[in-house]
Amino acid sequence: MKKLDKLSGDVKKNERTYKGCNVFNKDDEKILLAVADGKFNLKGWSNRELRKILPEKTSGQLSRILKRLRTHGLIKKIGKTYLYYLTAMGKQVIAACLKLKNMFLVPQLAH
Secondary structure: OHHHHHHHHHHEEOOOOOOOOOOHHHHHHHHHHOOOOHHHHHHHOOHHHHHHHOOOOOOHHHEEEHHHHHHHHEEEEEOOOOOOOHHHHHHHHHHHHHHHHHHHHHHHOOO
């Protein structure tokens, strides 16, 4: 529960507030699915590679999204590169949120 609270709550860093992620929001879900894609497990991903998956987002928008995910502790930057990867907490939280939504909530609402 602490990890989910950290994901959904706002984080304040250097006099700036970064909003939390809402798994029920289509944009946030799309972003979380993109960064959790298995093809990025070994090498990581860059802003450019995410733009190919999310063409509706500009480079600046993706930079702010990556910063938001970093402040929440979901992703980490690989030193001296432009590449990012999911943290252990990021993998756990994203998998749990998506599983909760797709396996329990959506079927219950379908009835």
